[in-house]
Amino acid sequence: MTNVKMKVNGKEVSREVPDETLLSEFLREQLRLTGTHIGCDTSQCGACAVHVNGKVVKACTALAVSLDGADVTTIEGLANGELHPMQVAFNDNHGLQCGFCTPGMIMAGVDMVNRYKAEGRDLTSDAIRHELEGNICRCTGYHNIVKSIEDAAAKM
Amino acid sequence: MSSGIGKSVKRKEDKRFTTGKGRYTDDHRMDNQAYAAFVRSSHAHATVKGIDATAAKGMPGVIDVLDGHQLTGDGIGNIICGWAITSKDGSPMNMGAWSALATEKVRYVGDAVAVVIAETQAQARIAAEAVEVDYEELPVVAHVLDAMKDGAPQIHDNAPGNQIYDWELGDEAATDAGLADAAHVTTLDITNNRLSPNPMEPRSAIATYDDAEEHYTLYTTSQNPHVARLVLSAFYNVAPEHKLRVIAPDVGGGFGAKIYIYPEEITCLWASMKTNRSVKWTSDRSEAFLTDAHGRDHVTHAKMGFDADGKITGFKIDTIANLGAYMSLFSSSVPTYLYAPLMSGQYDIQNIHCNVRTYYTNTVPVDAYRGAGRPEATYLVERMIETAAREMGMDPAELRRRNFVQSFPHQTPVLMQYDAGDFPKILEMAQEAADVAGFEARRKEAASRGKLRGLGYSTFIEACGLAPSKAAGSLGAGVGLWESAEVRVNPVGSIEILTGSHSHGQGHETTFAQIVAERFDIPVENVQIVHGDTDKVQFGMGTYGSRSGPVGMSAVVKAMDKVEAKVRKIAAHTLEASEDDIEIKGGNVSVKGTDKSMAWHEVGLAAYVAHNLPDGMEPGLKETAFFDPVNFSFPSGAFICEVEVDPDTGETKIIKFTSADDFGTIINPMIVEGQVHGGVAQGIGQAMLEQVVYDDDGQLLTGSYMDYTMPRAADMPFFDVQHHETPSPNNPLGVKGCGEAGAIGAPPAVINAITDAIGTNDLAMPATPQAVWRALRSASKPIAAE
Ligand code: FES
Ligand code: FES
Numbered sequence: 001m002t003n004v005k006m007k008v009n010g011k012e013v014s015r016e017v018p019d020e021t022l023l024s025e026f027l028r029e030q031l032r033l034t035g036t037h038i039g040c041d042t043s044q045c046g047a048c049a050v051h052v053n054g055k056v057v058k059a060c061t062a063l064a065v066s067l068d069g070a071d072v073t074t075i076e077g078l079a080n081g082e083l084h085p086m087q088v089a090f091n092d093n094h095g096l097q098c099g100f101c102t103p104g105m106i107m108a109g110v111d112m113v114n115r116y117k118a119e120g121r122d123l124t125s126d127a128i129r130h131e132l133e134g135n136i137c138r139c140t141g142y143h144n145i146v147k148s149i150e151d152a153a154a155k156m
Numbered sequence: 157m158s159s160g161i162g163k164s165v166k167r168k169e170d171k172r173f174t175t176g177k178g179r180y181t182d183d184h185r186m187d188n189q190a191y192a193a194f195v196r197s198s199h200a201h202a203t204v205k206g207i208d209a210t211a212a213k214g215m216p217g218v219i220d221v222l223d224g225h226q227l228t229g230d231g232i233g234n235i236i237c238g239w240a241i242t243s244k245d246g247s248p249m250n251m252g253a254w255s256a257l258a259t260e261k262v263r264y265v266g267d268a269v270a271v272v273i274a275e276t277q278a279q280a281r282i283a284a285e286a287v288e289v290d291y292e293e294l295p296v297v298a299h300v301l302d303a304m305k306d307g308a309p310q311i312h313d314n315a316p317g318n319q320i321y322d323w324e325l326g327d328e329a330a331t332d333a334g335l336a337d338a339a340h341v342t343t344l345d346i347t348n349n350r351l352s353p354n355p356m357e358p359r360s361a362i363a364t365y366d367d368a369e370e371h372y373t374l375y376t377t378s379q380n381p382h383v384a385r386l387v388l389s390a391f392y393n394v395a396p397e398h399k400l401r402v403i404a405p406d407v408g409g410g411f412g413a414k415i416y417i418y419p420e421e422i423t424c425l426w427a428s429m430k431t432n433r434s435v436k437w438t439s440d441r442s443e444a445f446l447t448d449a450h451g452r453d454h455v456t457h458a459k460m461g462f463d464a465d466g467k468i469t470g471f472k473i474d475t476i477a478n479l480g481a482y483m484s485l486f487s488s489s490v491p492t493y494l495y496a497p498l499m500s501g502q503y504d505i506q507n508i509h510c511n512v513r514t515y516y517t518n519t520v521p522v523d524a525y526r527g528a529g530r531p532e533a534t535y536l537v538e539r540m541i542e543t544a545a546r547e548m549g550m551d552p553a554e555l556r557r558r559n560f561v562q563s564f565p566h567q568t569p570v571l572m573q574y575d576a577g578d579f580p581k582i583l584e585m586a587q588e589a590a591d592v593a594g595f596e597a598r599r600k601e602a603a604s605r606g607k608l609r610g611l612g613y614s615t616f617i618e619a620c621g622l623a624p625s626k627a628a629g630s631l632g633a634g635v636g637l638w639e640s641a642e643v644r645v646n647p648v649g650s651i652e653i654l655t656g657s658h659s660h661g662q663g664h665e666t667t668f669a670q671i672v673a674e675r676f677d678i679p680v681e682n683v684q685i686v687h688g689d690t691d692k693v694q695f696g697m698g699t700y701g702s703r704s705g706p707v708g709m710s711a712v713v714k715a716m717d718k719v720e721a722k723v724r725k726i727a728a729h730t731l732e733a734s735e736d737d738i739e740i741k742g743g744n745v746s747v748k749g750t751d752k753s754m755a756w757h758e759v760g761l762a763a764y765v766a767h768n769l770p771d772g773m774e775p776g777l778k779e780t781a782f783f784d785p786v787n788f789s790f791p792s793g794a795f796i797c798e799v800e801v802d803p804d805t806g807e808t809k810i811i812k813f814t815s816a817d818d819f820g821t822i823i824n825p826m827i828v829e830g831q832v833h834g835g836v837a838q839g840i841g842q843a844m845l846e847q848v849v850y851d852d853d854g855q856l857l858t859g860s861y862m863d864y865t866m867p868r869a870a871d872m873p874f875f876d877v878q879h880h881e882t883p884s885p886n887n888p889l890g891v892k893g894c895g896e897a898g899a900i901g902a903p904p905a906v907i908n909a910i911t912d913a914i915g916t917n918d919l920a921m922p923a924t925p926q927a928v929w930r931a932l933r934s935a936s937k938p939i940a941a942e
Binding site: 018020028032033034035036037038039040041042044045047074075076078079083087090091092094096097098099100101102103106125128129130132133135136137138139140141142143144145146 | 357442836869
């Protein structure tokens with residue numbers, strides 16, 4: 001057991017957890033932040049994507065104890081009073097159906113827009129498709145997810 | 157009204173999903189919750205000689221280890237198949253026993269033999285590894301063509317030769333005669349690849365037993381909670397029906413894989429009683445590949461005959477279907493009644509004969525997956541006709557046109573009576589949107605770059621909203637195929653709709669609200685949809701086979717009819733007018749042509765305060781209805797796929813994918829298009845990427861996302877979706893259902909396009925670069941770009 005301290009969605013949290021605890025388990029089971037979803041056990045699907053220190057990370061691939069002191073944002077922490085433009089864009093463009101992949105898609109989308117903006121690069125629809133390599137959606141056929149991210153990029 | 161039928165209203169349910177507030181089964185946590193982990197067979201076929209759980213029972217956190225002998229000893233029944241199929245010789249199907257936890261024998265890798273209940277998931281999983289099972293290995297048969305061989309290992313004692321049934325539909329003599337008369341006969345051997353449905357949310361169940369009330373609650377990832385309750389109580393004896401509540405909360409995709417009752421749900425319920433704890437089980441993805449029912453897996457030999465004008469003279473089909481190690485809930489109906497009756501496609505074919513033989517193998521059970529039988533039928537019909545066109549040197553669109561059904565209703569020789577459609581129009585719409593006229597120029601341009609372009613069609617029909625109950629019953633179905641609804645107008649005028657349909661991504665909270673908003677002219681925000689809980693909703697058959705629109709919504713319409721009748725009576729009484737003069741519009745209930753009016757909510761209030769109702773009227777304003785359709789509805793469509801193949805690598809890119817669909821009346825175009833996108837993506841997945849593979853020992857080689865190729869964003873094109881509406885006469889809204897069209901129509905369009913590009917008709921799904929490269933090298937036709 002190790003004591004882990006993190007800032008999660010702007011709040012300091014601290015828990016004693018077994019060393020093998022994944023960040024995804026830490027969020028879901030210890031903090032009851034169930035918006036971060038588990039869709040696979042091989043780090044392929046991206047349903048568990050969160051932001052760690054401002055970068056997108058698959059929460060099922062990181063050990064909680066290795067993130068002592070980290071600043072973590074989950075889907076629950078993205079809306080700041082008002083919904084994030086990415087959340088609005090997914091609703092506007094029907095970028096979700098069952099909603100299971102959606103938190104991961106939104107977290108990945110926000111991260112890619114931020115990165116492209118910081119680098120002054122153009123986030124084309126081809127680039128979005130390429131960037132979504134680590135996220136699987138079984139419902140939407142991706143068409144509307146790509147549109148959602150494009151739409152949000154214009155508004156972020 | 158801007159939120160009524162035909163409007164792309166944005167989804168009401170999205171906010172909770174985009175903010176992480178969705179509540180899927182695994183997100184729930186009960187007081188007193190323990191965790192289950194299953195001990196699963198690592199052998200595809202073996203005798204279980206003994207189970208030693210001594211070590212596991214002593215491990216940290218372990219509450220109990222339970223096995224199949226205890227389960228059957230407690231009277232828990234075997235898993236059933238819900239549709240009885242009779243072989244052509246009149247004998248019943250050979251159904252091997254399937255216990256939720258195997259006792260004597262295991263029959264596929266992943267077959268559960270015991271379950272560990274522990275304080276944490278990790279403890280349960282670690283202890284499950286420590287359960288010692290003494291297996292004696294038996295010879296394995298993993299492939300269906302091997303299962304039917306003489307001397308093949310026997311999987312179930314009561315299924316000689318592993319055959320489950322040998323069934324036929326249609327007139328064989330007439331079909332043979334039609335083929336004998338044909339000017340041209342096209343023959344094809346076609347495999348429909350085995351798939352794993354892979355909803356992104358893994359299956360999960362939480363069972364809670366309340367010993368004071370002797371009552372069970374089950375949260376589960378189900379597409380049909382009432383059917384789950386019915387089957388769990390009536391056949392598995394886990395609890396009497398009135399002592400069992402089944403809740404299917406937010407469900408992260410179904411695609412058929414969540415229709416069935418699986419061993420895990422039965423076991424968790426039983427284990428919750430045994431341990432007096434809430435028992436939670438959540439599958440991981442590897443477990444999902446091992447245990448979620450697979451889809452498709454057919455091998456077919458077929459012949460289609462044509463006269464000199466290209467009219468089809470006969471269609472003869474011989475199909476061998478793999479049903480896996482046990483018969484899952486609907487498995488028997490998929491290659492029979494959901495398959496053969498679609499063999500007429502969009503065509504007027506007088507002579508059809510379809511023979512289907514099904515076999516057991518040492519693989520995970522196979523059952524309905526998006527489209528269920530209809531994709532298999534469509535793939536066959538549409539590859540046959542495209543191949544025939546090439547062989548006869550005809551334009552494939554023209555050959556289709558010559559055979560299209562032109563008038564409705566149309567009776568096929570294989571049970572179905574098509575309701576309404578306009579096949580030539582839809583094909584024309586698709587051709588225009590796909591710019592078929594410009595294709596030859598694009599093919600030349602691609603050839604100049606050394607690439608091969610191909611164009612493929614698929615004009616398909618499907619049967620949605622399985623119906624009517626009486627007909628289904630006469631064909632062997634174990635349940636009725638109606639749907640129920642309750643419409644509650646509250647005293648403040650807001651409305652709750654309780655439906656037996658289940659939404660797991662289809663957007664019912666919005667579309668069902670739209671039909672209510674349209675009828676009573678109130679905002680969608682004032683309508684709440686309640687579903688997925690057997691304690692709230694009176695009854696229901698759930699969502700599969702695109703039945704929520706044609707059947708589920710129709711039940712809502714019937715209940716609204718009753719509500720409206722009462723509203724008219726109350727308003728007529730209050731406003732002192734005739735019922736026929738009452739108009740419901742703009743948030744008011746008024747007397748036509750006068751200024752006499754009451755607000756919509758005042759009618760609700762009047763019904764509940766009941767101070768001034770017509771004499772003899774019951775207070776309240778809520779009505780229920782059951783709807784049993786007179787027939788299926790028949791959505792149809794034309795898909796056109798254009799691909800470009802790199803002849804050096806076999807790599808195939810979809811350049812453009814066009815769909816033109818007829819779903820009858822469309823409630824919400826945005827949601828319908830979303831359904832098409834998702835279905836087409838699964839169809840393209842089947843055509844180009846996906847396949848479940850077992851080795852000869854029955855070991856699953858595609859057991860994770862590292863080996864089973866799921867379509868990702870870069871694999872998918874943007875989709876061009878067109879609609880043409882010919883309303884179905886078989887239900888009050890004229891809707892036909894849209895959930896499966898994409899998965900049904902896409903695979904043949906893609907394969908027809910690739911085979912067109914590479915100049916061979918011999919290409920199996922999935923058309924991976926390697927498969928395409930090999931087919932190119934064995935193609936008889938010279939390769940244009942070389
Ligand atoms: S759950 Fe983390 S990538 Fe699938
Ligand atoms: S919306 Fe269901 S998996 Fe993406």
